[in-house]
Amino acid sequence: MTNENDLEITCPLPIGQYEKIVMAHGGGGRLMQQLIDNIMLRAFGSSSLKDKNDSAVLRAQQGRLAFTTDSYVVNPLFFPGGDIGKMAVCGTLNDLAMSGAKP
Structure with missing residues (x-):
């Protein structure tokens, strides 16, 4: 695309920060890993949870x-x-x- 106003979409969407948990967080991929590492383990971290x-x-x-x-x-x-x-x-x-x- 040559015009800087054109929208280029890739899959998965390159969005890493969400204000709310979305369905993609339950898909077992990168977003789920980020949710576990950045939210769950920080809030509820224990030796048992760190095994994932x-x-x-x-x-x-x-x-x-x-x-x-x-x-x-x-x-x-x-x-x-x-x-x-x-x-x-x-x-x-x-x-x-x-x-x-x-x-």
Whole structure:
């Protein structure tokens, strides 16, 4: 583009500072990392959070308990090759498996 008034858009948009949390912060990319590093860890930083795991393992009376939570936004709910329920179950089981959890 030759005119300095022309708008050039790149993807993802090169915006790093937001006044509010936006959907892109939950996408698992650079914005999510910035949110965790610049807001969450500063406010709630602990040795457990600094590991940046997407699950928690808690000591119980006998053994340990693993927890995870996630959210998925898909429209339509059913799409070629899968559905939101399968995606949620597989994502949750993957997070738990990566924490070392066993059934």
